[in-house]
Every structure is written in C-alpha cells, then in structure tokens.
Amino acid sequence: MNRRFIIAIVIVCVTVSYLVYSSVSATAKSVVTVAELLKGGPRANIRVGARVADRAIEQLAPQPNAAAGEGSAVSGIQFAVRDIQGDPNEIITVQYHHVMPENLKAGRDVIIEGQYSDGKFEAKTLLTQCPSKYVPPTPGAGSSGAGQSGSAGGAYSTTGSAGK
Amino acid sequence: MIDLGHFALVAAWLMAMYGLCVGMWAAWSGRPAGVLSARNAVMLTALFSGVALAGLARAFVQHDYRYTYVWQHSNNDMPWYYLISSVWGGMDGSMLLWASFMSFYALSVMVKWDAAPERLARWLPPVLSGATGFFLTVVAFFTNPFRLVPNGAVLTDGNGLNPLLQNPSMLIHPPMLYAGFTGFVVPCAFCFAALISGSLGDQWIVLTRRWTLIAWAFLSTGIILGGNWAYIELGWGGFWAWDPVENASFLPWLSGTAYLHSVMVQERKGMLKIWNASLCLLTYLLAVFGTFLTRSGVVQSVHAFADTDVGWVFLLYIGIVATLSAGLILYRRTELRPDKALDSYFSREAAFLYNNLALLAICFATLWGVMFPVLSEALTGQKSVVGPPFFNRVNVPLFLALLFLMGVGPLIAWRRASWRSLARTFAKPFGLGVFVSVVCLWFDTTRPLASLAFGLSSFVLFTVESEFRRGARARRELLGSGGGVVALVRRKPRRYGGFLVHLGVAIMAIAITASMAYKTERDVTLAVGAKTIIGRYQLSLENLRIEKAQNYEALISRVRVEDAATGQLLTVLEPERRFYARNEETTTEVAIRMTLRDDLYVALAGSETAGLAPQAPADPLKLPAVFKVFINPLQIWLWFGGVIMLFGTVVVIGPAVSVVSREERQVAADAVRS
Numbered sequence: 001m002n003r004r005f006i007i008a009i010v011i012v013c014v015t016v017s018y019l020v021y022s023s024v025s026a027t028a029k030s031v032v033t034v035a036e037l038l039k040g041g042p043r044a045n046i047r048v049g050a051r052v053a054d055r056a057i058e059q060l061a062p063q064p065n066a067a068a069g070e071g072s073a074v075s076g077i078q079f080a081v082r083d084i085q086g087d088p089n090e091i092i093t094v095q096y097h098h099v100m101p102e103n104l105k106a107g108r109d110v111i112i113e114g115q116y117s118d119g120k121f122e123a124k125t126l127l128t129q130c131p132s133k134y135v136p137p138t139p140g141a142g143s144s145g146a147g148q149s150g151s152a153g154g155a156y157s158t159t160g161s162a163g164k
Numbered sequence: 165m166i167d168l169g170h171f172a173l174v175a176a177w178l179m180a181m182y183g184l185c186v187g188m189w190a191a192w193s194g195r196p197a198g199v200l201s202a203r204n205a206v207m208l209t210a211l212f213s214g215v216a217l218a219g220l221a222r223a224f225v226q227h228d229y230r231y232t233y234v235w236q237h238s239n240n241d242m243p244w245y246y247l248i249s250s251v252w253g254g255m256d257g258s259m260l261l262w263a264s265f266m267s268f269y270a271l272s273v274m275v276k277w278d279a280a281p282e283r284l285a286r287w288l289p290p291v292l293s294g295a296t297g298f299f300l301t302v303v304a305f306f307t308n309p310f311r312l313v314p315n316g317a318v319l320t321d322g323n324g325l326n327p328l329l330q331n332p333s334m335l336i337h338p339p340m341l342y343a344g345f346t347g348f349v350v351p352c353a354f355c356f357a358a359l360i361s362g363s364l365g366d367q368w369i370v371l372t373r374r375w376t377l378i379a380w381a382f383l384s385t386g387i388i389l390g391g392n393w394a395y396i397e398l399g400w401g402g403f404w405a406w407d408p409v410e411n412a413s414f415l416p417w418l419s420g421t422a423y424l425h426s427v428m429v430q431e432r433k434g435m436l437k438i439w440n441a442s443l444c445l446l447t448y449l450l451a452v453f454g455t456f457l458t459r460s461g462v463v464q465s466v467h468a469f470a471d472t473d474v475g476w477v478f479l480l481y482i483g484i485v486a487t488l489s490a491g492l493i494l495y496r497r498t499e500l501r502p503d504k505a506l507d508s509y510f511s512r513e514a515a516f517l518y519n520n521l522a523l524l525a526i527c528f529a530t531l532w533g534v535m536f537p538v539l540s541e542a543l544t545g546q547k548s549v550v551g552p553p554f555f556n557r558v559n560v561p562l563f564l565a566l567l568f569l570m571g572v573g574p575l576i577a578w579r580r581a582s583w584r585s586l587a588r589t590f591a592k593p594f595g596l597g598v599f600v601s602v603v604c605l606w607f608d609t610t611r612p613l614a615s616l617a618f619g620l621s622s623f624v625l626f627t628v629e630s631e632f633r634r635g636a637r638a639r640r641e642l643l644g645s646g647g648g649v650v651a652l653v654r655r656k657p658r659r660y661g662g663f664l665v666h667l668g669v670a671i672m673a674i675a676i677t678a679s680m681a682y683k684t685e686r687d688v689t690l691a692v693g694a695k696t697i698i699g700r701y702q703l704s705l706e707n708l709r710i711e712k713a714q715n716y717e718a719l720i721s722r723v724r725v726e727d728a729a730t731g732q733l734l735t736v737l738e739p740e741r742r743f744y745a746r747n748e749e750t751t752t753e754v755a756i757r758m759t760l761r762d763d764l765y766v767a768l769a770g771s772e773t774a775g776l777a778p779q780a781p782a783d784p785l786k787l788p789a790v791f792k793v794f795i796n797p798l799q800i801w802l803w804f805g806g807v808i809m810l811f812g813t814v815v816v817i818g819p820a821v822s823v824v825s826r827e828e829r830q831v832a833a834d835a836v837r838s
Contacts, residue, residue: 031547099769
C-alpha cells in the first residue's frame, strides 16, 4: 500500500476523531427518566421521555418575545409529567414557553429537553407522540375508531417542537 | 382460497432460493445449463414479485379487507392514488416494495449480462438471488402483507392511512428512495462475482457505471423529495432534522458518492482497487443497515416503523455479507494491487482521495451520531443522545472542505500539478470566491463560516463557468463555429454533466448556508384584525373560519401579507389546522409564499387560550390565533439546485452518444486532405 495514501488517511482520521469527540462532549444530552430525576439533584442538558400526568395544563403569563417587539407575545404552558413505568403520583412540573402542541393531553407520551432542578423542568424543546402513528391497531378488536397500541418505541410529532 | 398475490409471493421466494442454490452449484462446477437455469430463476423471481406487488395494490384499490395490512392502512374514503401509496404505507408492504425493486434490478442485469465476461457472469444469478432471497424471506415469513384478518372477521371499512401520509409526496418519495437503495445491489453483485471468480479486470466497473448512477440518481431524488416533504408538510419550517431515519438514507448516499468518484481513478489510473471494492460493498451494506434502523426500533425517530422482531434478522444478514465481503477482499488482495502509486499530494488522484475521505468522514460522523444512544448505553450504562447541534458542528467543516474540492478537483492535473498550472487555472475563480467571502464578511462580521461557505460555493460556480467558457472557446477555435454549450455537453456528457451536477450542489450549498445562518423565526399571536411586522413583511389576520371535509374538520385562517415598507399587498395566505376525528390526529397545513429572495412560511399553531378557565370549552373562531412564522432566505434555490443536480446526472447517464457534428467531420476531412 502506498505510503502517501496511508499518511493522508491517518491525518484525516485523527482530525475527524478529534472533531467528533469534541462535538460529542459539547452537545451530548443524557437520557433520564422522571424516576431518576426525582431521586437526584439539579441536572442540565438532559432529555426525558415521560407521560403527561392527569393534572390540569395551565397557561403561563405571556412573555414578551425576546426578538424585538412586534407586539404579540406567546404564552407558555405548565403541565405535570410522570414516569412512564413508575408511580403515577410522582410527578414533576414542566414549563414550556412556546406554543402548546394541540395533541398534548393526559396520557400522551412526550420527549422534553432542557434542565431540571427541584421538581421543576424548564423545557427548551417539547415533542408529543402521535397516537397509533405507526403501530396500527388490529382489526376486529372493536373495529372502527383508532385503537391505542402505542408503545414506548412509537413515533413522535415534530409540530409542537423547537424552542431556540 | 389463496390470493394470486400471496401465491406469487411464495413463488418468488421459491425461485430466489432455487436461483441461489442451483446457481451456486452451477457456477462452482461450471455447468452452463445450470447457470442458464439459475438465470431464468432470477427473471421469474422478478416476474412473481411484480405480480405479488400488483396483487397487494389490487387488494387496496378494491378495499379487500380480508387482509390485516389492507385494513390497517386504508379505508373506503380514500382516492385510488392514495390507496396505491398505502401499499408502502406500513412495514409489510414497504418490505415487499423493496424486495420487488431489487428483483427488477436483478432482472435488468440478466437481460444485459452478455456484456460481462463469462467467468464473472456465471456468479451473478446466485449472488443476486441471495440478495433478493433475503428480502423475500423477510416478507414471506416475518412481515407478510397477505396475513388474513384474525378470526375470519368480515370487515366493511378500514382503519385508514395516517393523514400525515396522505399527500402527493407519499406517492413518489418512498419508491424513489427504495429504487435508490436497492439499485446498489447491482454494482455490489458484480463486485462479489468478480471477487469470487477472480475475474478482476476493470470491466465490471465500466459495466455497472450506469446502474450505479441510476441508483444514485434515485436516491438523491428521494432524499431531496423527503426534505421537500418535511418543509411543506410538517410545519416546523425546516427541511432536514438529522433524524435517524433521514441519516439512514444519507449514509449510503455519502459512500455511494465517494464510490462514484473514486472509480474514475481506477478507470484511468488503475489505482484504488481495494478501496473501490470496499466502497461498493459498504454502500450496499449501509443501504441494508438503513432499512434495519427504520424497522428495528433500535433508535427513536419520527419516521420509524414500529418495533418488530425483524431487527435481528437484518443484523444477521448484514453480519454475513460484511464477513463474506471482507474475506473475499482479503483473499484477492494480491490481484487487487494498484497499477501505480500516488505521485503527489497535489494531483487529481489525490483530490479524489481527499473527496472520498471527506465524504466518508461525514458518513462515519453521522453514523456515530445515530448510534450514539446505543453505544453510550452499552459502554457507560448511561444513555446519551446527540442532536442537530452535533451533526452541524462536525459536518459543516467537512462539507466546506468538500465544496473546496468540488471546485479544485475537476481542474487540477493528473499525476502532479505544478504551481504554475494551478495558478493559471484557478487564479480568477479563486480570487472571485475570496472577493465574495470578503463582501459577505463586510456586511456581517458575526458569521464568518457563512461568509466562507458563500465564498467557496461561488468559487465552484466560477470554476464551472470558466470550464464551460474554455470548452466552448476551444470548439470555436477548432471548428470555426460554436454550437455553444449544448453541443459541448452532448460531445462530452460525462465531463460536462458532472459540472452541471457540481453546479447544482453549489447552488444548494448557498441555499443551505442562507437557511442555517439567516433564518428568521417568530411565534406570534394575532386576534382577528391585529397586525404584526416580521422582517420585511407585515402580516394581519383577516378572519378565521371552519370548514368540514369528508374526513376532517379544518380551522382556516386568512392572513394578509403586505410589504412592511410600502404597504403594498403582496399576497393572502391561508394556513390551516386539520383535525381528523377518526385517528384523533391534528395536522397543520402550512402556507408559503415563495420568491427568489426568500420564503415567507406561515403555520397556524393553534388558538391562544390564556386567561380562560382551564378545561373550559373554547370556540377557536373567537380566540386569537397563534402562528409560527419563518422567513427562509434563498430557500427556493435549494429546490432549483436539486433540479439542476438531477438534470446533470441525467446528462451523465444519458445515451452515450458521441455526437460528431458536421463541422467536426469537415475539419477532420480538411486535415486529411492537407
């Protein structure tokens, strides 16, 4: 094998490995559950898969848009989530200062990213699960109407997402 | 009574198994009759797969709810074209589509195989049957779309296709992607056959070039259509989210692009033989891996099909093929030694090598990001994920390097380029590129990477322009008359078609840079009659209304768009929100005003219910509406660039007619006479 060839490959590999390593360190988020959060202290840069608890979803007072007043502000929401597997009464509160996704209701699974401290989660992004999106129901089990067979591996909607 | 479609599926599988077993035996022991028999089996596999696919389509169009799959993904209200697209709306049918496409490619190889040397050609039937056979096995035994409804229930209406999938993109995006993925089986099969048979001349690369380009063209189209679908349908204002399934389609595209480039070095210089064989096989493996990712639930994605048991089967197949590939290449490594060594770091061979390294680096980094949750959990016990920030951070520098190479590569000399020749060819385009960068930087000092990207893209544009101009001038000097760009392209389609592809990519790069660096996004609440100013637009909400359609109810807003500076009415947009009662699904229908300068993108996100008692019923017509508004600069150029890229690809693939014009014949005749 040609020496120049190999030198070029090695240089590129080293550079790219460094690039990947530094980017991972800077941007990786840990995936945790609600149960784990409740046990520990404050954490930042995390992603949580949780289920919306059976509590009211409250509106927050509108926050003026950071990006220069054109007048209208968008209010945020505050709701409670619980661990998907665990005790339904152990909840944390989530605050999300963007448009509420319309399919957000009790029993829906969500993915939230942001930081947590002391029972409160400040969500930068919020994704909701579409019901029975790619896990179709089985026929004959109460024919018409959507059956719910959503598992934890189901698909998520992006329409409610993207805070900056 | 067994359906013709189901019967055909089983028959296809049987034919594939026959082709694999008999083909292997016949190729090994050198029996021409056996080889021919295996060849026929490959062709019959394609025929039966086609019948099975047609049978499934029939079941959908005729609302045949005896089949679970048909019930799950269609209902009586759907128009015929969405019924056909429902064939690939779920896991089972999409697997059948995949297997069928692969069998059609195998058929086309059998039709054209006279061109291949016999020693190699005899291995094609078993190798192709092995590949199609695997996917047919998955369909027939794991994800059978012809499964009957349990308990013999008689159903009169179906569950319906997910409304998010009922749009025109669904008709072409998946078939395009699958035609791309499966097409790479052809060069891969030839590579395998060459390695097994020891017939390692470069003919197999030349023979498969057209198939590789066709597969690449389909895959590129599929990816771009996917981005277009995301942009127009999903309402989050972007076209690429580095979602695992998007990445899964991107990985084979990256290695396929690398392969397309490095084979040019093998053709001309007899170098990089092991490299090309490996890339060829890698591309096929990445395509299979991509479909594994989508179907196994290994990583979470908005696109993924549900968790199934099929994952381990795919992994097993990938493992076997990878092991066989590595083994074969090692076995043949002495025959694959290069004819020449790399002379200089400043040569076209080297440029192709750097191009490959950059593409594979992006491929590896993207793969790393996709698999990171699995890897981190396995290695540290704590699951971590990386998102778009990671992918952008790693891939942007690599893409910039690629842009630079796109400009330099086609022009730099083979073997060893001198500084003088480099200066002569590049001085002007490079200087212009630097000038563009400086101008951009002058206007906005906060985004140096964007300025660099604009400069590099311009560099590519200028090199393409200078090459066309130089080529046209050379023709004029030779022939006395021009014929212009069109004649130039027809005379040398590979070279100039390639330039067109690069041109398209450079334009897309400009659009992507503008989108990443200068996009404006606002969440805005408007009551009826209220107005707001965003960027150069003034938006006001004229009214809200509710309309009922056959299977959904829509809240439609009427938004007046005026120029913020002059007050001139530009357009009226009607973004809406649809609620599908049957699935309890809500979708957003975005309204976009596209101009050459930017896209005004307005999505209706819902109603503002602040101040109401919680759980109180709310009349959306009386509440202020909440909008997500994006201004996406130069967005339309992304699609234009894509079209140019694909047009260039068609030119490269197109009939390899060497068009010798009348003028050229005259010149040649004069030269002979004098």
